[in-house]
Amino acid sequence: MSPTHRDVATVGIGGPVGSGKTSLLTKLVPQLCEAGLDVGVIANDILTQEDANRLRDRFEGVVPESLVAGVETGACPHTGIREDPSMNLQQIDSFLVEHPELDLVLIESGGDNLAATFDPELADYSLYVISVAEGDDIPRKRGPGVVDCDLLVINKTDLAPYVDADLQVMRRDARSVRDGPFVFTDCKTEDGIARVLDHVRDGVLFA
Template sequence: MSPTHRDVATVGIGGPVGSGKTSLLTELVPRLRDEGLDVGVIANDILTREDAERLRERFAGVVPEDLVAGVETGACPHTGIREDPSMNLQQIDAFLEDHPDLDLVLIESGGDNLAATFNPELADYSLYVISVAEGEDIPRKRGPGVVDCDLLVVNKTDLAPHVGADLEVIEDDAAEVREGPVAFTDCKSGEGIEAVREHVDEGVLFA
């Protein structure tokens, strides 16, 4: 019997537009590939596949072109990751037709703090990405994206001095509202990406 989406590990990566999800994927995927993992990537968008095309360019020579795909949700992207994940699940199945030994699929979707949560049928593990440029009060607003994700990623830490954000305040507030881990990243320098990779390994691949 051919493998289906139930046979491959999945990680959801959500967060607001501009939080750095694409940059995080750009840094994370090559590290996962270096582990010897076959990785697929899905980018959700409303009416275009522009994000997928951008990722395909960034992963040229790293990930086969047919393992980077876009899903046009036709509505807010969270519809395709939360209410009805069928389009994403079908895309994973399509990956597996040509890559039956696929180890992991990363599913990226934009969405605000309330919307970007993943249906458990779609994602075994979820990351929610915020940027310090959005303000240091994001964690204490307690949205489901922040509270319910398996790993909260606080990105663009290099901007903290320029926007008046205190990383210690963000860390303390995150600890107040959630039980899971928090990773601080600067995708430009690669800082913190290894910690994210380790959390993904522990939470999904070697759980």
């Protein structure tokens, strides 16, 4: 019997536009591949393949072009990850036709703190990415994206001094509103990326 999406580990990466989801993917995917994993990537967008094309360029020579795909939701991206994930599930099944050895699929989607939550059938493990530039009050606003994700990623820490964001306040509030882990990251220097990888491995690959 041919494998289906139920046979492949999946990680959802959500967050608002500009939070650094694509930069995070750019750091995570090559390291996952170097660890010997066959990785696919799906980028959700409303009407274009722009995000997927950008990822194909970034992953050239790392991930086969046939394992980077765009899903055009035709509506707010959260429709394709939360209300009706069928398009994404079909894309994973399409990956498996050509790549039955696939180990892991990462699914990126934009969305605000209320919208970017993943249907459990689509994502075995979910990350929600915020930027310190959005304000250090984001964690304590307690949106489902921040509270319910498996791992909260507080990104762009290098910008904190320039936007008057207090990382200690964000740390305190994230700890207060969440039962699960959170990680501070700076994708430019790769600070925190190893910790994100450890959480992904522990949460979905070795669970």
